[in-house]
């Protein structure tokens with residue numbers, strides 16, 4: 001099966017959305033919406049029962065949190081501090097499942113956890129986090145990637161000569177996984193579309209009302225402004241941070257991208273004095289960069305305007321200075337931010353707020369909140385069990401390999417790649433190519449000079465006027481803009 005949408009899938013999908021009565025419409029093409037659609041389509045194929053399920057997104061797929069996260073498939077070592085053993089156990093199980101079903105996208109990533117604080121504080125950290133690592137290994141059980149091991153100060157120096165040894169007591173190595181999160185999401189949608197589901201980006205749901213046995217969803221094609229009605233028996237509300245009517249707590253997390261900081265292939269997992277964890281992850285073309293994140297800040301503004309603040313840049317740069325004092329406080333080349341749509345629990349800090357999920361039926365609307373990217377498959381399975389109880393246990397996605405033959409992640413941009421991305425990945429705007437099909441926007445300093453040739457290539461295919469080319473460049477630069 002190819003890793004792409006069938007040709008011209010957007011146009012064909014929109015035509016179907018206008019005339020068909022759907023069994024299920026999924027609103028939101030983040031990882032949760034995409035995972036639910038794939039699960040539904042696979043189970044429909046397995047049972048042989050007809051199912052008309054479709055998915056729409058108001059922007060491009062993975063343009064929300066699902067493409068702008070820490071790109072880790074992990075158990076979440078830090079949640080052990082809050083005694084969230086079930087969450088960590090589930091995430092570790094899912095880590096193993098995703099490694100099995102998508103080995104081309106999920107890659108083991110060893111991490112160095114340094115223990116700072118001199119003799120006393122360092123020893124305390126070694127005991128405290130060492131206990132956490134022991135529990136982490138225990139919870140992973142036979143699904144573990146590699147057992148923790150400890151490094152002396154000298155061994156840390158040898159592996160990571162640029163890592164600060166000021167106050168360093170010792171360190172541990174443990175393993176999690178990295179992922180190209182936008183790609184895994186797309187591959188869920190590719191497969192669902194291949195199995196017959198209409199899928200369309202830039203279709204916004206402006207609300208819905210119940211008329212008899214059907215929902216009437218007021219939809220707008222944001223590329224043309226055309227409005228139309230979609231009829232569906234049931235809805236899945238997978239709008240993530242945009243579900244403003246629910247009891248979600250929106251917590252912003254930001255990352256900066258700087259020239260490569262550490263020497264080895266390990267990531268660094270650093271617990272600062274405030275108890276937060278900061279990751280420094282080898283990143284970008286030939287791992288020539290480091291991704292540094294993340295922050296936890298309650299977000300009061302619109303989910304459509306999520307960007308790093310000056311305070312967050314300062315906070316992340318301070319962590320870089322603490323860990324790599326010889327790097328000379330490099331200015332970030334890029335930054336990105338997104339929102340954690342967490343289940344609200346009063347009184348807890350943004351960092352301590354639970355990452356556990358909640359899935360429930362509100363009449364004929366399935367709602368989904370909280371959770372982690374890592375657990376999307378299990379969450380999707382739970383959602384489909386609720387939607388179609390008769391299908392429980394059928395065609396478990398834990399057993400179904402994900403993704404077909406390449407290309408998997410686009411890394412260069414030329415005429416051929418642009419043609420492919422437009423025809424087979426539903427790229428319609430410059431930012432879709434720059435932030436989702438490729439990760440260019442998260443991997444380099446975006447300037448007009450970088451973007452113009454790409455916009456011109458796209459303009460020949462779509463086609464855009466000169467004014468549209470300028471607008472696309474300006475909009476993409478605005479998305480990449482950093483404070484100051």
Ligand SMILES: Cc1cc2nc3c(=O)[nH]c(=O)nc-3n(C[C@H](O)[C@H](O)[C@H](O)COP(=O)(O)OP(=O)(O)OC[C@H]3O[C@@H](n4cnc5c(N)ncnc54)[C@H](O)[C@@H]3O)c2cc1C
Pocket residue numbers: 027028029030031032033056057058059060061062063064065066067068069070071072073074203204205206238239240241242251252253254294337338339340341370371372373374375
């Ligand atoms: C900074 C940060 C780092 C993280 N890192 C990790 C990590 O390393 N590992 C991990 O496991 N988890 C991580 N997470 C959590 C994880 O990324 C999220 O739990 C997950 O991506 C949420 O997916 P979603 O589908 O609910 O939301 P989203 O990906 O935001 O998708 C929602 C979609 O709904 C669409 N939409 C909204 N309104 C409408 C509408 N009216 N009509 C149509 N479409 C609409 C949006 O355009 C969007 O595409 C991180 C989260 C953050 C914020």
